[in-house]
Amino acid sequence: MTERVVLAFSGGLDTSVAIPFLAEKMNAEVVAVAVDLGQGGEDMGVIQKRAMDCGAVESVVVDAKEEYAADFCVPALQANALYMDRYPLLSSLSRPLIVKHLVTAAKQFGGTVVSHGCTGKGNDQVRFEAGLAALAPDLKVVAPARDYAWTRDKAIEFAEQRGLPIETTKKNPFSIDQNLWGRAVETGFLEDIWNGPTEDVYAYTADPAVPREPDELVITFEQGVPVKIDGRTLTPYQIIDELNKRAGAQGVGRIDMVEDRLVGIKSREVYEAPGAIALITAHLELEAVTVERDLARFKRGVDQRWSELVYDGLWFSPLKRALDTLIADAQKYVSGDIRMTLHGGRATVTGRRSEQSLYDFSLATYDTGDTFDQSLAKGFVQLFSLPSKIAAARDAKHG
Numbered sequence: 001m002t003e004r005v006v007l008a009f010s011g012g013l014d015t016s017v018a019i020p021f022l023a024e025k026m027n028a029e030v031v032a033v034a035v036d037l038g039q040g041g042e043d044m045g046v047i048q049k050r051a052m053d054c055g056a057v058e059s060v061v062v063d064a065k066e067e068y069a070a071d072f073c074v075p076a077l078q079a080n081a082l083y084m085d086r087y088p089l090l091s092s093l094s095r096p097l098i099v100k101h102l103v104t105a106a107k108q109f110g111g112t113v114v115s116h117g118c119t120g121k122g123n124d125q126v127r128f129e130a131g132l133a134a135l136a137p138d139l140k141v142v143a144p145a146r147d148y149a150w151t152r153d154k155a156i157e158f159a160e161q162r163g164l165p166i167e168t169t170k171k172n173p174f175s176i177d178q179n180l181w182g183r184a185v186e187t188g189f190l191e192d193i194w195n196g197p198t199e200d201v202y203a204y205t206a207d208p209a210v211p212r213e214p215d216e217l218v219i220t221f222e223q224g225v226p227v228k229i230d231g232r233t234l235t236p237y238q239i240i241d242e243l244n245k246r247a248g249a250q251g252v253g254r255i256d257m258v259e260d261r262l263v264g265i266k267s268r269e270v271y272e273a274p275g276a277i278a279l280i281t282a283h284l285e286l287e288a289v290t291v292e293r294d295l296a297r298f299k300r301g302v303d304q305r306w307s308e309l310v311y312d313g314l315w316f317s318p319l320k321r322a323l324d325t326l327i328a329d330a331q332k333y334v335s336g337d338i339r340m341t342l343h344g345g346r347a348t349v350t351g352r353r354s355e356q357s358l359y360d361f362s363l364a365t366y367d368t369g370d371t372f373d374q375s376l377a378k379g380f381v382q383l384f385s386l387p388s389k390i391a392a393a394r395d396a397k398h399g
Contacts (some may be wrong), residue, residue, distance in 0.1 A: 003028045005142065006102055006111035007056070008128065010034065011047035012176070014117030016166045017155045018144045019054040022115060025148070030115075032056040033105045035098050038065040038180030038241065040204070053165050058109055062101045065180060069237035072097055073181050077279050078224040078334075079327050080287075081307040086257050087269070088276040089310055090182035092127055096315035099131035106139055113140045120146035123262045127313030134316035152187065174201070180240050182253070182273030193268045197256055204244060204272035208251025208345025215246055215342040216350075219282045224331030226279060240275040247274035251345040262312050278347040282338040285349045290333045290356045299330050 005022050009015045009032035019030045032051035036044050044061045051059035072093045081089050102114050114132055118125035120143075129141050144150055150158075152175075159166055175187040183204045189195050199207060206212075219239075220228035226239045234242070247253060253274035261267050287296060302323050309320045336354025340347055362371040 003113060004031060004057075004109060004111045005029070005113040005115050006031045006033060006106045006109065007115045008033060008035075008098055008102055008117070009047070009051050009056075009059075010117065010177075011050050011166075012117070013152070013155055013159060013166055014119075014145050014150075016050060016054050016164050017150070017158050018115060018117055019051065019056050020162060020164070021144050021148075021150075021158065022142065023055055025144075026113075026142070028113070029057040030055065031058040031060065031105060031109045031111060033060045033062065033098075033102055035062045035064050035094075035101050037068045037094050037097070038237065039178045040244070050165050060105055064097060064101065066235060066237045068094065068097055068180060069235065069240055073240060073276070074225055074236050075324065075327070076181070076310070077226070077276075077283055078331050079303045079306040079323075080280050080284050081303065081310065082280065083307045083311045084257070084259055086255055087259060087271060087311075088182055088273045088280065089307060090179060090271065090273055090276065091124065091177050091184050092311045092313065093181055094179050095124060095127035095313065096131045099128060099135060103132070103136045103139070106136065111139070113142055115142045115144065117145055118143055119150075121261070121263060121265065121267075123311065123313065126262055127315075130313040131316060178204075180237065180244070181276050182271055185270045185272075186267065190268055190270060193258055197270050201270055202254065202272055205248045205251050205254050205274055208254065210251075212250070212343075214344075215250055216339065217246065217342070218337050218339045218351075219279070220337050221283065221286055222335050224283065224328075224334040226282075240279065243275035243278045247278040247342050247347060248272070250274075250342040252342055252347050253277040254345065278340065278342065281347045281349060282340055283334070285352055286334055286336055286338050286354065287330075289352050289359055290336065290354050291330060292358065295330055299327070302326055 003026060005026065005028045007015060007018055007030050011034065019032060022028055022030050034044060034047050048059045048061045076089055076093055083089055105111065106114060116128045118128060125143055125146060132139055132141060174185050177184045185201050190197065218230055219226055226236060227233060229239055229242055253272055253276065255271040255273065258266050258268050306320065306323045306327065309317060314320055333356035335356050336352065338349055339351035340349045362369055
């Protein structure tokens with residue numbers, strides 16, 4: 001019986017080459033599964049046809065834009081998820097959702113093997129396979145680029161020999177991953193970390209140095225979920241999509257960094273995440289207004305650990321699920337409006353209001369009407385500093 005391989009298909013070099021390669025190497029039928037995650041600039045109909053032109057026996061496109069926004073981007077927003085305090089998890093967020101639909105396709109089409117285009121140097125191999133281990137441990141996994149030592153130049157040569165309909169060539173060597181939450185660019189001349197990115201690297205953002213009028217807007221949240229822009233009720237997908245355009249037009253969300261990969265090496269990545277950065281900036285500010293101090297302090301550590309778990313491919317892990325519960329509970333009062341200005345590559349908060357606000361003007365003001373009893377402060381300071389005072393006396397005695 002001919003084996004069926006369900007391939008996570010992006011339409012790029014690695015997965016396009018994988019279709020004929022797997023068919024020849026394994027004498028298998030390949031079912032290509034492309035998941036629409038709101039990756040602007042890519043026609044999913046073209047991608048679906050490309051898979052068939054490359055030799056797939058079935059080509060499936062799943063429209064998961066709204067699902068991705070609501071079930072993956074919103075939780076990341078509520079966790080203020082930034083790996084290494086900078087990267088908004090755009091690739092790592094999408095992998096567990098793709099895995100979910102690969103498992104569904106394997107059941108539908110009788111697949112026994114799942115394949116992806118990841119190399120042995122990347123994080124995505126872990127994300128795909130850790131997700132599969134959690135959802136469908138009986139499925140076998142084959143990764144042509146990793147398991148058969150495919151280099152990028154070999155893949156390009158293979159594609160050219162067989163006339164595969166792909167855009168990546170030796171003259172355009174970037175590896176690009178994009179979805180609603182942002183865009184990642186690597187390889188090519190970017191592998192020399194001294195080389196600055198040129199404007200042709202970017203697609204989601206305009207040059208922030210070009211003079212233009214600022215864009216002011218108001219984002220409304222309900223329990224940590226963005227629900228309105230400028231008073232217009234929208235779905236999370238619509239909000240992220242609009243902010244990608246508006247913040248992107250102001251050059252917001254460009255990130256050029258060397259990051260620590262899970263496999264132990266450092267990698268240079270260029271990201272664009274205009275909507276994600278604008279939303280996280282707004283959400284952080286609303287949490288500052290509505291979340292109690294000790295919970296806010298603890299949550300910052302939870303947010304960082306949540307980001308690391310998702311980056312490492314552990315979306316379905318017990319610890320990640322447990323942290324989800326805490327983060328969701330912390331969003332109970334994160335409701336209100338954030339006014340921000342998008343301009344010159346920055347998203348700047350200029351106003352905040354909430355019926356759940358813990359900010360008390362009468363306690364905070366230094367003017368007439370101040371209700372803060374300053375007479376209590378002296379004793380508080382003495383007691384608070386007492387442990388340090390006692391330790392300092394001991395140090396002086398034994399120093």
